Amino acid sequence: MQELSFGQYSLVYNAFSFTFATMAAATLFLWFGRSQVGHAYKTALTISGLVCAIAAYHYFRIFESWQSAYDIKNGVVVASGYAFNDAYRYVDWLLTVPLLLIELILVMRLSAEETVSKATKLGAAAALMIVLGYPGEIATDIPTRILWGTLSAIPFVYIMWQLFAGLGASINSQPESVRELVKKARLLTFASWGFYPIVYMIPYTSLSGSNVIVGVQVGYTIADVIAKAGVGILIYMIATRKSQVEYGDPAHA
Amino acid sequence: MQELSFGQYSLVYNAFSFTFATMAAATLFLWFGRSQVGHAYKTALTISGLVCAIAAYHYFRIFESWQSAYDIKNGVVVASGYAFNDAYRYVDWLLTVPLLLIELILVMRLSAEETVSKATKLGAAAALMIVLGYPGEIATDIPTRILWGTLSAIPFVYIMWQLFAGLGASINSQPESVRELVKKARLLTFASWGFYPIVYMIPYTSLSGSNVIVGVQVGYTIADVIAKAGVGILIYMIATRKSQVEYGDPAHA
Numbered sequence: 001m002q003e004l005s006f007g008q009y010s011l012v013y014n015a016f017s018f019t020f021a022t023m024a025a026a027t028l029f030l031w032f033g034r035s036q037v038g039h040a041y042k043t044a045l046t047i048s049g050l051v052c053a054i055a056a057y058h059y060f061r062i063f064e065s066w067q068s069a070y071d072i073k074n075g076v077v078v079a080s081g082y083a084f085n086d087a088y089r090y091v092d093w094l095l096t097v098p099l100l101l102i103e104l105i106l107v108m109r110l111s112a113e114e115t116v117s118k119a120t121k122l123g124a125a126a127a128l129m130i131v132l133g134y135p136g137e138i139a140t141d142i143p144t145r146i147l148w149g150t151l152s153a154i155p156f157v158y159i160m161w162q163l164f165a166g167l168g169a170s171i172n173s174q175p176e177s178v179r180e181l182v183k184k185a186r187l188l189t190f191a192s193w194g195f196y197p198i199v200y201m202i203p204y205t206s207l208s209g210s211n212v213i214v215g216v217q218v219g220y221t222i223a224d225v226i227a228k229a230g231v232g233i234l235i236y237m238i239a240t241r242k243s244q245v246e247y248g249d250p251a252h253a
Numbered sequence: 254m255q256e257l258s259f260g261q262y263s264l265v266y267n268a269f270s271f272t273f274a275t276m277a278a279a280t281l282f283l284w285f286g287r288s289q290v291g292h293a294y295k296t297a298l299t300i301s302g303l304v305c306a307i308a309a310y311h312y313f314r315i316f317e318s319w320q321s322a323y324d325i326k327n328g329v330v331v332a333s334g335y336a337f338n339d340a341y342r343y344v345d346w347l348l349t350v351p352l353l354l355i356e357l358i359l360v361m362r363l364s365a366e367e368t369v370s371k372a373t374k375l376g377a378a379a380a381l382m383i384v385l386g387y388p389g390e391i392a393t394d395i396p397t398r399i400l401w402g403t404l405s406a407i408p409f410v411y412i413m414w415q416l417f418a419g420l421g422a423s424i425n426s427q428p429e430s431v432r433e434l435v436k437k438a439r440l441l442t443f444a445s446w447g448f449y450p451i452v453y454m455i456p457y458t459s460l461s462g463s464n465v466i467v468g469v470q471v472g473y474t475i476a477d478v479i480a481k482a483g484v485g486i487l488i489y490m491i492a493t494r495k496s497q498v499e500y501g502d503p504a505h506a
Contacts, residue, residue, distance in 0.1 A: 031285075034285070039289065042285070042288070042289055043286075043289065046281075046282060046285045046286075047282070050278050050281060050282060053277075053278065053281070054274050054278055057274050057277070058274070061270065081326045081327045082325065082326070083259075083325070083328065085263070085266075085267070087263060087267045088267075088270065091267050091270060091271045091274070092274075094271070095271070095274060095275060095278065
C-alpha cells in the first residue's frame, strides 16, 4: 500500500465522515418529506431516501475500513496490513445507481407500463455498467483498467441517451412549473455521473502514488454526495411542486 | 477449515455486506409501502418486511461470524480457529420460509378460513423442510447429507404441488390486472427455492475445498436476495395494484 502523509490520510478520513453525516441527514429529510407530498409521489421519496440510507451504511463501512487500513502514531501514517476494501463502493453502486434512475422515473409519474418498462431497461443498464467497471477498478495495470472502463462506458452512454432522447417527450408533458426542475435533475444526474469516469481515469494521468489514492477517494465521495443527496433534494422539490399543482395545497396527501 | 484465497474471502465478505444492505433497504421499502395500500393488504406488507428484517439481522450476524472466522494480514487468509456459524441460515429460514408462504397467501386475499388453513399447512411443511435439511448441512459425510437432503425434499415437493395445484384456482379468481403478477410471484418463489437444493448439492459435485465454501455461501446469498427481497417487491406491486382496483385511488387506507 502506498505511503500517505498525515494530511492526505486526514483529508480522506474527514471526507468519509462528512459524507456519512450528509447521507444520513438526507435520508431523514427525504423520508420526513413523504408526509408532505401527494400519494403518487411517496414512492419516489421512499426510494430517494433509501438511496441515501444505503450510501450512509456503506460510507460508515468505508470509513471503518480506511481507519483499520492504516496505523497513525506521532503523525506518521503506516499501512497496517489490513487491506482497504474498495469493493464497498461497487456494492453500493450496484444497489443505488439503478434506484437513482428509478426515483427520477417515478417522480415524472408516467403511466404504469411506461414506468415499469423504463425502470427495467435503465435499471438493468445501470447494474451492467457497475459490474463491468469493477474488474477495471481492482486491476493493477492500466490496460486492464482501460478495457473494463471502456466496456462499462457502453451502458453509460446508453443510459445518458435514454435520459436525454427517451425521456425528452415525457419531460415536455410535465406541468410547466416543474419542467425546468425536472430538466435540472436530469442535468445534475448527467453532470455528477460524468464525474465518475473522470475519477476512474485518474490512474491514467501523470498523478502517482498517494495522490492517486486521495484523488480517487475524494473524487468518488464528491460525486456520490451530488448524485445521491443533491439529486434527492431536487426530487423532493419536484414532488412538492407537483403535489401542489395536482392535489392542491395543502389539502393533498 | 479450508484455506481461502484473499479474493475468495473478499467475494463472500462483500456478498454478505451487499445482502445485509439489500435486506435492510427492502424492509424499509415494504414497511413504508404499508401506508400506500388498502387495509386488506397491510398485513402482507408487514410480513414481507419482517422477512427481510429477519434476514438483515441474520446477514449481519453471518457477516460478523465470517469476519471472525479468518485472520487477514498482508493479503493472506488464515483460519482464526473460531468456527463460522452456518446455523444462522437455518435459524433464519425456520422463521422466514413459513412467513414467505404466508405473505403470498395474504396478498391473494382469500376467505379467512382458507387463509388460515393454507397458511397453517404450508407454514408447517416449510418449517419441517428446514428442520430436516439441517442435519445434512452440518454432516461431514456425503451419504448423511444425501439422506437428510432427500427427506427435506418431501415437504419441498408438497409445498410446490400446493402452490401450483392448490393455489391455481385462487389465482384465477384474482383481478385480471394482477393475475400475471401473482403468477410471476409464484414462479419467482419456485425458481428461487429451486436454487437452494442445487446449492445444497454443491458438495456432491467434483468441486472441492474452498470452492465449495464460496459456492455454497454465494449461492445461498443470491437465492435469499431473490426469494425475500425480490418476491417482496412483487408482493408490494400486487398489493398496490389490487388496492387501486378494490379501494380506488387514492381514497383507500
